[in-house]
Amino acid sequence: MEYRGYDSAGLAVNDGTKIEIAKCKGRLKALSDLTNGGETIQGTSGIGHTRWATHGVPSDTNSHPHYNSNESIAVVHNGIIENYIKIKQRLIDKGYSFQSQTDTEVVVQLLDHYYEGDALAAITKVMTKLEGSYALGIVFNDHPDELFAVRKDSPLIVGVSESGNYIASDVPAILKYTRDVYYIDNGEIVKLTRDNVSFYNSDLEPIEKELKTVAWDISAAEKGGYEHFMLKEIHEQPKAVRDTLNPRIRDNDIVIDELNMNEEDIKNLKKIFIVACGSAYHTGMTGKYVIEDLARIPVEVDLASEFRYRNPILEEGTLTIIISQSGETADSLAALREAKRQGMKVLGIINVVGSSIAREADNVMYTWAGPEIAVATTKAYSTQLSALYLLAMHFAKVRGALPQNEFDTLLQNLRQLPEQIQSILDNNVTQIQYIASKFVAVKECFFIGRGVDYTTALEGSLKLKEISYIHSEAYPAGELKHGPIALIEDGTLVTAILTQEDLYKKTLSNIVEIQSRGALVLAVTNEGNEEAVKVSDIAVYIPVTDKHFTTSLAVIPLQLLSYYVSIGKGLDLDKPRNLAKSVTVE
Numbered sequence: 001m002e003y004r005g006y007d008s009a010g011l012a013v014n015d016g017t018k019i020e021i022a023k024c025k026g027r028l029k030a031l032s033d034l035t036n037g038g039e040t041i042q043g044t045s046g047i048g049h050t051r052w053a054t055h056g057v058p059s060d061t062n063s064h065p066h067y068n069s070n071e072s073i074a075v076v077h078n079g080i081i082e083n084y085i086k087i088k089q090r091l092i093d094k095g096y097s098f099q100s101q102t103d104t105e106v107v108v109q110l111l112d113h114y115y116e117g118d119a120l121a122a123i124t125k126v127m128t129k130l131e132g133s134y135a136l137g138i139v140f141n142d143h144p145d146e147l148f149a150v151r152k153d154s155p156l157i158v159g160v161s162e163s164g165n166y167i168a169s170d171v172p173a174i175l176k177y178t179r180d181v182y183y184i185d186n187g188e189i190v191k192l193t194r195d196n197v198s199f200y201n202s203d204l205e206p207i208e209k210e211l212k213t214v215a216w217d218i219s220a221a222e223k224g225g226y227e228h229f230m231l232k233e234i235h236e237q238p239k240a241v242r243d244t245l246n247p248r249i250r251d252n253d254i255v256i257d258e259l260n261m262n263e264e265d266i267k268n269l270k271k272i273f274i275v276a277c278g279s280a281y282h283t284g285m286t287g288k289y290v291i292e293d294l295a296r297i298p299v300e301v302d303l304a305s306e307f308r309y310r311n312p313i314l315e316e317g318t319l320t321i322i323i324s325q326s327g328e329t330a331d332s333l334a335a336l337r338e339a340k341r342q343g344m345k346v347l348g349i350i351n352v353v354g355s356s357i358a359r360e361a362d363n364v365m366y367t368w369a370g371p372e373i374a375v376a377t378t379k380a381y382s383t384q385l386s387a388l389y390l391l392a393m394h395f396a397k398v399r400g401a402l403p404q405n406e407f408d409t410l411l412q413n414l415r416q417l418p419e420q421i422q423s424i425l426d427n428n429v430t431q432i433q434y435i436a437s438k439f440v441a442v443k444e445c446f447f448i449g450r451g452v453d454y455t456t457a458l459e460g461s462l463k464l465k466e467i468s469y470i471h472s473e474a475y476p477a478g479e480l481k482h483g484p485i486a487l488i489e490d491g492t493l494v495t496a497i498l499t500q501e502d503l504y505k506k507t508l509s510n511i512v513e514i515q516s517r518g519a520l521v522l523a524v525t526n527e528g529n530e531e532a533v534k535v536s537d538i539a540v541y542i543p544v545t546d547k548h549f550t551t552s553l554a555v556i557p558l559q560l561l562s563y564y565v566s567i568g569k570g571l572d573l574d575k576p577r578n579l580a581k582s583v584t585v586e
């Protein structure tokens with residue numbers, strides 16, 4: 001689970017007589033060293049945690065598991081207990097003392113307060129007191145052969161196998177042991193023993209759950225010879241895009257069964273809201289340009305953290321699309337609930353099967369990228385773009401906005417994307433490595449473009465900043481002169497994306513303007529665009545595709561650039577500072 005948090009880690013293991021706890025600040029390696037690879041802390045049931053600090057700095061004390069004063073109960077927690085200050089004060093008034101600054105510690109102290117020998121009864125009592133989000137793993141000294149877990153708004157799965165049963169907050173953590181999983185829903189409680197798993201609702205009534213088999217195997221969640229997950233995932237993009245497109249292209253047509261919309265529904269669409277965070281939001285931005293241009297349906301794109309609180313106007317005929325790799329992003333999940341609360345149909349474009357958003361959306365279009373481990377998304381991003389292109393073309397055709405011959409040409413271009421991505425990976429890496437070595441010391445970067453190129457700029461800029469810690473901004477090229485141009489000086493790196501032939505000239509004049517102020521210009525442009533090389537310092541060429549799909553190609557050199565700049569700076573790019581793979585808190 002280290003990719004979900006890595007500022008500290010810990011274990012609590014029940015050896016039949018007592019709960020042994022080992023925890024420390026730092027990467028998992030530090031915990032491994034502390035416990036001699038786990039040898040010094042043995043038992044038959046236990047819980048572990050890798051932390052990404054929300055409440056309290058990363059420290060040995062703030063690491064999970066947290067435990068009560070006599071170390072008879074230990075807890076690991078993902079999520080945030082929003083009312084922890086109030087609970088903490090009440091417990092202090094009752095004589096409890098706290099060691100950490102975390103919100104989690106109130107959970108274990110509350111369990112201590114309510115526990116009278118019946119673990120499940122204490123857990124349900126505690127659930128009624130907690131506000132916020134949680135996936136909890138709990139061990140009790142009195143129940144050495146049992147492990148308890150419960151969730152609300154934070155992911156939790158149970159894996160079952162002949163040699164034992166597991167809880168985890170994501171599938172890759174248990175793939176080594178089993179592919180048979182149960183997805184735990186909000187308010188459900190699980191009791192595990194070595195040979196048995198029982199599920200209960202919050203009234204402690206036993207419930208039945210359906211066992212699912214995960215399609216991914218362990219090799220998909222390992223590095224497979226690559227130095228980093230990010231590089232592996234960059235190279236998996238041709239396959240990921242192909243896997244997302246191919247099942248939906250049949251007999252030279254686009255068929256999206258999972259959409260569950262008939263022709264009438266599509267013709268009646270008045271508006272689309274795309275809601276997402278981070279890179280998924282950027283694919284939404286690209287989707288807006290493509291859907292509006294092809295299908296002529298107005299599209300509004302919102303950051304989920306804004307959408308959920310801004311009282312959006314969702315009227316009859318609106319389709320809300322939530323895009324998320326993990327399917328667990330707290331803001332996106334809240335946005336989905338807001339849309340559903342207003343009676344809207346929600347379509348999820350999701351990568352993780354069985355994730356919370358996938359389960360709560362009315363319909364799900366899965367992106368078949370496989371497990372994405374690197375914090376900086378690459379292959380999931382590319383598959384999200386593919387899903388949006390399919391939707392745009394399908395909507396356009398059904399609404400009569402796209403003549404058959406244009407549809408056929410677009411489809412031909414769409415089908416070529418995987419091999420064109422492959423050709424960039426085969427031919428451009430050495431050049432990008434060279435460019436990265438030149439720009440490794442750059443302090444300030446801008447990414448500019450117009451139209452679809454602006455949306456590519458957004459993603460290029462985010463990739464660079466999140467893994468190489470270089471300050472970077474993305475701007476529509478025409479907007480620079482309204483302020484940001486004041487920041488251009490000798491040595492500022494500007495990456496200009498130029499794939500929209502009808503807009504070339506406009507962006508080229510912006511490039512001339514910034515070059516004359518000392519900027520170094522890197523152009524990413526279509527093969528054959530000779531003008532770009534004349535005005536830029538270096539040009540990277542990408543294969544020619546239809547103008548609606550260029551983001552899928554132009555983003556590849558930008559991903560590689562950020563990767564090699566980060567390598568040049570000697571950074572741990574699979575685990576960038578302050579970031580976690582899925583942001584399950586607000």
Ligand code: M6R
Pocket residue numbers: 277278279280323324325326327328329332375376377378462466579581582583
């Ligand atoms: O799992 P999600 O797609 O919902 O995640 C959304 C963002 O947190 C994510 O794209 C983030 O911006 C990545 N670090 C980008 O590389």
